[in-house]
Amino acid sequence: MDFKTTHNASELKRLHQKELGMDVPEGYFSSSKKDILSKTIYQSKRTRVIKWMGASMSVAAAIVIFVFLKTGTNKVSDENQILNEFDNDVLISSLFVSNKKVDTLTDVYMLEGLIDENDF
Amino acid sequence: MKDEKDFIQQLLSPKHKEKAFVRLVDLYQERLYWHIRKLVVSHENANDVLQNTFVRVYKSLFSFKQQSSLHTWMYRIAYNESLRLLEKNKNRNAISLEDVQEKHLESLFDSDYLDGSEIQIKLKKALSMLSEKQRIVFQMKYYDDLKFREISDILDIKENSVKTCYYGAVKHIEKKMLEVEIIR
Incomplete structure (x- = not known):
């Protein structure tokens, strides 16, 4: 496919060399092509890789922070859970104390209170 | 013309863009070089302008409105880049654009x-x-x-x-x- 067919590359070179005395160093166009591609396609690929790496690192950092925070929260909630379980155990075990024992305990407590008041 | 439209589609397609751009460089590198060379005269300047032209073409492809042919559009970019360089040289040396051209022509007569x-x-x-x-x-x-x-x-x-x-x-x-x- 060629959109302009009249002057091909070699004809252009000949015309410029013969009539205008212009020439190019040997192998210039192949090295120039490499330079152009390194400044366009390859540069863009490099930028994409850097962006991708940046994004990946951000995601990794976010995951690490999330895991860290999650672990910290879990620790706190574990402690809360132990306390809650303890409270529950205390409440449950208190259900099994007989009324007679509770009455005795109340009597002793009140008696001690009275003795203390009389002392002063 | 249909070929050119297909080719432009390839240049705009993320999947085919890179391959099509390599083709574009193959097709136009020499033509644009000679076009630029006649404007800026020295090979070193022509090389700089050619690189800048293709970088600009690559970056501007998405904004190419296809109001003119791809061929004309690229020549226009090359022409503008050449003028930009001549203008830069003019500012650096504080002389007119015509003086720059004349100086270039004189140097060409001494060219190897x-x-x-x-x-x-x-x-x-x-x-x-x-x-x-x-x-x-x-x-x-x-x-x-x-x-x-x-x-x-x-x-x-x-x-x-x-x-x-x-x-x-x-x-x-x-x-x-x-x-x-x-x-x-």
């Missing part, structure tokens, strides 16, 4: 590439006597083989003005080459 054949010297002298606009139009028509309409699009001047410039330049060159012949 010029073998000094009679036809070259005659033509170069005749070209150097043209106005800047006439010289650019003549070179684009005669050496780059561009159509009047394409030159008009690239330089952003009316087609009739391009024709007037070209035929005026041809007359001037013929006359000057005859004068040189007589003087010699």
Whole structure:
């Protein structure tokens, strides 16, 4: 496919060399092509890789922070859970104390209170 | 034309863009180089401008509105990049654009590439006597083989003005080459 067919590359070179005395160093166009591609396609690929790496690192950092925070929260909630379980155990075990024992305990407590008041 | 549209589609498609761009470089690198070289004259400057042109083409592909052909669009970018370099050189040296062109032409006569054949010297002298606009139009028509309409699009001047410039330049060159012949 060629959109302009009249002057091909070699004809252009000949015309410029013969009539205008212009020439190019040997192998210039192949090295120039490499330079152009390194400044366009390859540069863009490099930028994409850097962006991708940046994004990946951000995601990794976010995951690490999330895991860290999650672990910290879990620790706190574990402690809360132990306390809650303890409270529950205390409440449950208190259900099994007989009324007679509770009455005795109340009597002793009140008696001690009275003795203390009389002392002063 | 259909080929060009398909090709532009490939250049815009993320999947085929890179392969199509390599093809674009293969197709246009030499043509654009010679177009630029005639404007900035030295090989080093032409190389810089050519690189910048393709970088700009690559970055601007998505904004190419297809109001002109891809061919014309790329020539316009190359032309503008050449002017940018000449303008930069002008600012650096604090001399006019015409002086820059003249200086370039003088340096070309001392160039290692010029073998000094009679036809070259005659033509170069005749070209150097043209106005800047006439010289650019003549070179684009005669050496780059561009159509009047394409030159008009690239330089952003009316087609009739391009024709007037070209035929005026041809007359001037013929006359000057005859004068040189007589003087010699």
